[in-house]
């Protein structure tokens with residue numbers, strides 16, 4: 001590793017691990033880097049039965065700099081083994097960072113396509129792996145695409161989606177066309193090394209809507225991910241009504257905004273968008289998602305759960321960034337995506353508490369659930385009467401001063417759509433942390449809601465009838481109470497199951513893991 005050079009590298013390297021491990025806010029059953037900085041999931045895949053998770057990593061400290069590819073494997077998407085860093089910057093086109101990319105199987109050869117960063121710009125690079133995916137050799141021809149398309153004024157150009165179509169490879173590179181909007185440039189190749197530019201797959205319109213909107217498509221698209229949600233492979237004639245999906249992370253002038261997806265149809269050299277959707281109501285707290293199809297045919301997605309505390313607080317903590325739990329991604333009847341943590345996660349469930357079914361009446365007192373913990377998995381079945389609002393509180397301190405509220409509400413009249421909201425205004429006494437409200441619509445037929453809430457210290461993942469809301473919280477009082485109340489109207493609690501969750505890491509991780 002290079003010497004400490006960055007002004008933010010104020011925590012000695014040998015203190016990073018101890019600081020990170022001592023932080024009570026650090027998740028225990030989500031994947032986190034050994035210490036230092038983690039951002040995007042990369043090269044997510046299953047290879048000969050083993051799951052691989054690569055990630056944007058800076059082992060020098062908890063700040064984004066000189067990014068490498070961390071690497072971990074798992075037999076089950078639950079427990080992870082750290083492996084040596086897969087890609088590290090070296091003299092040449094990735095001298096300043098190995099930014100995001102994907103893993104593909106090139107006739108049996110594991111191959112990474114990633115963005116090499118050099119002199120403030122990124123260009124596509126390739127590396128091939130040993131059969132165990134632990135040793136990577138960069139292609140001498142890097143960058144494999146020498147420059148962005150000529151004659152287009154772009155804002156940025158990076159991140160990759162690569163797939164096999166017929167006898168050719170196809171690749172998307174995320175970008176933005178100035179004065180127009182985000183885009184993904186389409187290329188084709190027969191060998192992953194020599195690429196022909198085809199054109200923009202589709203172009204967003206940054207002038208549509210208000211830049212403050214939670215579905216504004218941004219001026220640049222990061223981490224584009226194109227897949228067929230139904231049967232068949234990309235580009236083949238569809239045999240069902242399931243859409244093709246183009247996921248992207250809307251970016252604007254250095255600001256990571258939120259993940260969105262278009263549903264539509266990819267055919268020929270274009271993607272015809274039909275509808276735009278928010279991918280996660282937590283916005284930037286589930287950023288840069290990447291998905292893959294595993295050997296059982298499931299589409300599994302990971303996202304980067306950014307921090308909501310200050311840069312200085314992250315540096316001091318010695319670590320930054322959480323990988324979401326892997327999510328099974330399916331298509332709902334209305335053609336939108338639905339998400340749920342992979343069922344394998346249930347292996348971590350320990351103490352089980354059941355709260356009896358009952359009627360909750362508005363403005364009443366909170367129910368004493370008897371559930372408590374800062375590592376919990378909660379499953380509730382609720383039925384809200386028209387006009388009802390139900391609040392589930394987690395990480396509540398004994399006196400209730402700190403509490404994170406998950407609020408479900410149903411409109412008083414007619415519509416089968418309700419709202420999921422995360423109210424973090426009392427999550428933390430720390431005035432510096434992000435407490436912005438997050439919310440979004442939830443289909444709610446007859447007021448029925450299946451609510452899943454996974455709390456892992458500062459990481460919270462919520463799924464209401466399959467619609468996710470992911471965020472970070474920073475309680476200071478160590479609260480573990482779980483509360484439930486109807487605050488408007490009435491609701492029936494049909495079932496409520498809660499489990500504490502075991503941790504997945506031993507205390508002996510290394511900043512720079514050695515091979516097995």
Ligand code: DQQ
Nearest residue numbers: 056067099100158222288
């Ligand atoms: N992070 C990576 C980029 C990507 C961005 C760099 C998204 O490749 O565009 O660490 O978070």
